[in-house]
Amino acid sequence: MSASVRGGGRRFGGLRALGFGARLALTGGRDGAVRTALMAVGVGLGVAVLLLAASVPTARHHRDERIHHRIDTNLDDRVIKPSAGTVLVSDIDTVFRDKEIRGRMVQPEGSVAPLPPGVQRYPRPGEMVVSPALRKLLAAPGSELLRERLAHPIAGEVGDRGLLGPGEYVFYLGGDHMVDGVAGTRRLDHFGKVYPKKPLSPDLALLGIAGIVVLLVPVGVFIAAAVRFGGEHRDRRLAALRLVGADRRMTAGIAAGEAVLSTAIGIVLGAILFMAGRQFIGLADVQGLSVFPEDLTPQPLLAVLTVVAVLTLSLVVTRLAMNKVAVEPLGVVRRSGGATRRLWWRIAVPLLGLVLLRTSVRNASDLHDTAGVVLVVAGMLALLVGVTTVLPWAVERLTGLCGGFGPLSWQLAVRRLQLSGEAATRTVNGIAVAVAGAVALQTLFTGIAQTPADSTPRAAHSASAPRTHVGVARLDDRKGDVERYVPVFAATSGVQQAVGFGELSVSTPDGGFPQTVRIADCAQLRLLASLPGCSAGDAFLVAPPGTGGAHDMTTWKAGTTLRIGADGPRWTTPPITATARATSADPQGVFPERMLLATPEAAGPTAIAHAVSTVGVTYTDTDRDVQDRIRTTAARLDPSFTVGFPGQPQGDPALGGIKRALLAGVTVVLLLIAASMLLGALEQLRDRARVLAVLVAFGTRRRTLGGSVLWQTVLPVALGLLVAGLVGTALGGTLLGLVGKPAAYDWSTLLAIAGLGAATAVVVTLLTLPTLWRSTRPEGLRHE
Structure with a gap:
């Protein structure tokens, strides 16, 4: 009992x-x-x-x-006939200074046509409804080019139901005389479609x-x-x-x-x-x-x-902290005060993480299994936690080697770190782990986004040597007005040359390899290729420069019957006058296949009627707004123009979405860590207020104390960033190895991440200086 x-x-x-x-x-x-x-x-x-x-x-x-x-795409592959409940839609997306803007031209075909989500009523022809973010962007200073491009009266706003977020740029433009199947126009009887998710x-x-x-x-x-x-x-x-x-x-x-x-x-x-x-x-x-x-x-x-x-x-x-302290009646005895930290188990933690990562994934499909994911997470946890285990030992070793010499502020900082290195590293651990994770993510991004053809980082071009680029504007209006568009593009500021032609894709009736035909008069064809001579009725076989016909899958032969597009009419290849080499103004890009250049007389009316009006523009990169000017010119000519720049890399939309989400998360975490360091620094100053006041009373300059506080922050942060950089690059390279990617490092970005961490530490220290000055007043000598 x-x-x-x-x-x-x-x-x-x-x-x-x-x-x-x-x-x-x-x-x-x-x-x-x-x-x-x-x-x-x-x-x-x-x-x-x-x-x-x-x-x-x-x-x-x-x-x-x-x-x-x-x-707003008919994913059922069914034929939708015009009725009072249908609407015509075409994509008119655009880009303004790297901001993607989603645009749609709409024309209801009846009074009960379905409305896009977030739209209360259809705009009249020539009017548009815009998202709140786009309205603000249009009204913002410096958006003159965008206002000129979207110079349409605003008839309303897109509601939240039609936006992915409050900051998305969206507009719907009222159209007129739209034709199904022309300029990307499609007919719909409803908006929305639910389809099963594909695994990443x-x-x-x-x-x-x-x-x-x-x-x-x-x-x-x-x-x-x-x-x-x-x-x-x-x-x-x-x-x-x-x-x-x-x-x-x-x-x-x-x-x-x-x-x-x-x-x-x-x-x-x-x-x-x-x-x-x-x-x-x-x-x-x-x-x-x-x-x-x-x-x-x-x-x-x-x-x-x-x-x-x-x-x-x-x-x-709290329990682990109590294990390190023996609370006795006559004071507090710190068991770890005189003991040297052991390195072997601290190194074993990140090494265990590396071993787990190396053995967690035997093939890429393991990343969709629970066991593989658990092992990857455990390995990453061990590596990142390893930063917090190695950093205290590194601080102890550095302060042991650097004590006893240097200016007074340095010696005060080193002595304080020797007495309470654990408290100093505790506030720095967060930023070290955050930087290690950011470095690993950036390394992973670089390796995944890098194409096999670009296995080495590109060298930076000199700003004093402008490069020439080529852009392409296309309009599938079936009007053949390309001659009218060329002078307008050529007059755009920053454009060196504009060449216009009609373009169509042809293939064998059994669905063979698609081949390109370009139709223009001799003046325009001479801008596309070095021709021995040209007259009405001529046709030329041309290969892009520097390819030598490698990997060419085209088969051009006079009199061959080909099909225009996927289900268009038949067309016969005209006699080929000569072969030629394409010039640098050719917007073919890096595609190695040969194409056929034909005069209108050689191509015939059938090909001309189905050709897409195309304008290739040559410009330099000396003006950052030249691409926006080209897009604005195209939109003013016809909103259905699509503009592309083949020389620029195209990113994976899914990769871009994940990258934006993770970068947003990293930004929030770094702000949190900055708050952590500030609270920790203020707590340490509060704890040492009486000691600081005594030092000032004995003649120590406040500037010396400020320097010591700065050194107490800089030393652990510098070591933390060094350890974080090593662990982060090792983690990123190991993760790339799991999916069979070679390690690739963007050193400039990695240095920027480390610089951001260092800048955070300096700013936090500066924010603590007012508290330091208050702590050194004579009132701080009072003690109970």
Whole structure:
């Protein structure tokens, strides 16, 4: 019976200890209140970011729904006949200074024609409805070229249902005399289509997994550091409790109770910050990604897991911290104070991560299996956590080697790091892990986006040597007015030369390899190729420069019957006059196949009627707006013109979407880490306020103390960035090896990431200087 009572007493004593620790967090004097506030703010910021991450599945689901609802393509391959319930639609997308603008020309064919999502009524011919973001962009200073391009009266705005985000640029232009099948026009009887999702490619699946780990690990490191704010004050308070009879079990319970209450307050504060920030999320556009406030709704299960994970992390960190401290009645003895940190197990953590990554994926399909994903995540966690294990040892070794010489500010900083290196590295761990993850992501991006033909990074071109580029404008209007378009393009500022021709694709009736025919008069053909001579009725076989006919699959022979397009009329190849070599003005690009250049007399009326009006323009890159001027010229001639620039690399839309999302997440995490460093620096200054005041009283200059504070931040950050760079590049190269990609590094971007981390540390230090000056006033000598 007595044993049971004693056991119950122990259990009750544990609960009392937890309650007493919670009361100390609220009523433990000014120091206790400040420590509780710091912990709550730190945990609250971390919880707000975790709730943001828990909202990603909901936001993605809503985004997918909006994409499905506004699909304006007939995916059923059925014939839609004109009626009062049909509408004609054609794509008129454009780009303005790297901002993609989604445009559609619409013409309802009856009074009950379906409306696109977010559109209240169809605009009249020549009018347009625009998204709120596009309206602002049109009204913004410096958008003259865009206003000239979209010089149509605005008849309304596109609602949220028709937008992927509040920052998306969308417009619908009212059309007239549109014809189904001409200029990309198609007939629809409804908008929207739901189709099954395709699994991501192994490259993109790995990129998504890496992004989630990289974004969440720094948040966990940040929360763990926030739980330890004011640790020295807590340890001294627990030592005083030992004087009045508390044992070690009770002191551990008191510390846990204090941590739990502070964490609970932080969780509530984080939820409030998240709900308040969500109301303004529509105003933010991070890396081209924007979301509606209602999209940011955490999934209930993920929200519960967030609360449980944060509370568990708080208790675990507090328990581990108590293991390193022996709270005795006469003071606080730090067990690790005189012991040298061992390196072997610290190195073993990242090495274990490398081994797990090397053995996790045997082929790319393993990335879609649960076991493969778990191993990849475990390996990445071990590597990133390895940064936090190696950094304290590196700081200890550096301060041991650099102490005893140098200016006074340096010696003060080194001595302080020797005494409390753990507190210094605790605030730097977050930025080191964030930079390591960002470096790994950038390396992964570079390797995935790199094509086999571009296995080495391109050398930077001199700004003093402008390069010549070629652009192509196409209009499938079946009018053959290309002669009217050429002078207008040639008069565009920045364009050196414009050449016009009609272009069509032909193939054998059995669906053979598509071949290109270009139709123009002799003056224009001479701009496309070096011709020995030209007269009406001539036709020339031309190969692009520098190809030598390699990989050519075309078969040109006079009198051969070919088919125009996929299901067009038959056409007979005219007699070939001669062969020639294409000039640099030819917009064929890098395609090696030969093409046929024909005069209108040789091509015949059938080919002319089905040819796409094409204008090739040659320009230099000395003017950053020259491409926008070319697009504006094309849109003023006809909104259905499509403009492309073959010399520029075309990115993968899925890769671009994931990249924008991850870069937005990295930006948020870096802001969080900056807040973490600021809170940690302020907490350390508060803890050393009396010592700093004593130093100033004995004649130490404030400039020296400011320098010492800067060195205390710079040294751990510099080491952290070095370790982060090594771990990040190793992680990125290893991840590329999982999908069979060679390691590729964009060193300029990696240095920029490291520079951003260093700049964050310097800015945080500058923000702490006002607190430092206040701490060194004579009032700081008072002590109770």
